Ligand code: CUK
């Protein structure tokens with residue numbers, strides 16, 4: 023065993039030395055060549071009980087101090103309501119972007135008026151929603167390739183969609199679907215990010231109005247919404263968006279067609295039984311009630327045609343959203359269904375856009391549909407209507423192949439080399455299988471790799487584009503059990519990095535102590551170009567222009583109009599100006615702070631004791647907040663970022679006279 027380790031070490035060092043040759047003087051080539059095998063490497067490996075496979079994995083994932091990762095991964099934070107940015111291959115967390123849930127470090131939704139307004143965009147009726155259940159991030163695409171400009175993510179709990187700007191990694195907008203209360207098949211973008219697709223999860227009457235549950239079939243409905251994205255404005259434009267009404271099946275995941283299937287979208291569903299619960303009224307549990315039929319329905323919709331139908335005015339406006347009703351969608355050839363085996367979960371379009379892979383939770387197979395077969399079946403009218411009049415295409419006419427993979431297949435990814443990878447929830451494994459093109463006999467299971475444990479989604483490098491990179495795949499596992507030091511009954515998530523260049527191998531276990539990740543996307547790092555500092559002093563990060571409240575050095579002031587007090591402040595290492603604020607009890611205070619620094623990383627934070635305020639004032643930004651000085655007293659405010667040696671002195675007194 024010792025000799026094997028030694029051999030592996032030497033081999034690996036040789037390989038890395040050779041690989042280093044092409045990269046220039048910064049690589050450790052010289053060190054290895056001159057010094058040979060580091061004398062203590064063997065001892066370290068022995069002392070730590072590392073196997074050759076461990077050493078391999080360590081060398082593949084280690085990113086030396088000061089070096090950067092090759093990829094960004096954007097993973098949903100589940101019911102933390104956030105979006106987490108991770109470097110690959112190191113699996114280091116780079117940022118936890120606040121999206122649906124306030125977060126104090128980023129000063130998101132804790133006083134800052136800009137982010138409060140973003141969050142208010144997602145309010146439901148008169149309820150200020152300050153949490154979310156984020157599921158599926160989608161990077162913006164150009165010609166079916168990630169372009170590194172924007173990322174979108176949904177909130178399943180309240181049917182909302184958020185827009186995050188990758189120039190500054192901040193949430194800029196949240197929109198609420200006016201007709202449904204939960205979504206799931208979102209977010210997925212069309213190949214040029216014309217639209218952000220959002221599908222319903224649990225059907226409700228339009229606008230979640232009250233209707234007796236007995237009226238489920240008549241009154242409950244779902245929609246597939248196409249949120250129009252305007253790149254120049256960097257915003258979803260609700261007035262230019264529209265929905266397609268669909269039957270009250272529980273739509274699940276969606277995906278957008280690409281290349282040959284561009285213009286189409288796909289959402290699968292379960293509960294085509296139209297089951298409505300009632301376990302205390304003697305009915306079965308939901309889990310069996312919604313799983314009685316052998317087939318559910320893949321929804322196949324033509325969003326390009328739908329946009330034309332909208333332009334032609336063939337819609338109804340419902341709660342401010344333009345909706346194509348089911349009969350119009352059927353008449354115009356916008357909506358079709360195809361049977362899919364038992365309670366499917368994931369639907370994924372292959373990189374060439376030719377095939378659609380559906381995985382059924384209760385079926386050991388993945389089912390592959392061919393776009394050309396779907397189009398042929400539509401042309402040949404090989405269908406029979408469902409109970410809502412929607413054409414159900416003949417299964418055998420559209421299905422190309424079925425591959426038996428194992429228990430609980432959920433989600434599928436691709437490596438761009440003709441292979442597909444599907445997560446097997448019940449087997450706790452990753453199945454690698456071969457795509458067979460138009461030849462059903464050529465589809466085959468290749469191998470299975472155990473993961474720990476109960477894998478949900480998987481994400482491959484550039485996996486949802488027209489040209490996936492292969493190389494890396496991350497298994498987003500639902501259970502961690504024994505993998506990490508115990509931290510009580512709520513365990514971290516286990517994100518496992520896998521090397522898929524050959525036979526898939528787990529090379530890193532990453533404990534993530536933040537909400538449950540559902541989906542993730544992995545993008546080549548050089549596609550992004552984030553800014554270091556806002557473009558001009560006084561920048562409003564949300565409006566992306568100089569704030570009208572920007573304050574220059576020397577212009578700091580306190581203005582009073584009756585009991586309305588407005589404070590114009592600046593921050594610079596190491597003082598806040600003004601540093602003394604005199605108020606009267608009952609004043610309403612609006613306070614603007616401009617960070618007049620332009621230096622990279624010269625962030626100042628701000629907290630005000632006794633008020634619920636936490637700000638992040640990034641270099642050149644202007645941030646505003648307001649409060650009522652209802653209680654007299656003496657308060658301290660200070661900078662929360664340890665920005666300089668004299669950071670502790672970066673404070674001020676706020677006195678509220680009775
Ligand atoms: S879901 Cu969580 S494992 Cu919301 Cu895409 Cu499948």
Ligand code: CUA
Pocket residue numbers: 594595596625626627661662663664665666669670672
């Ligand atoms: Cu600014 Cu500490």
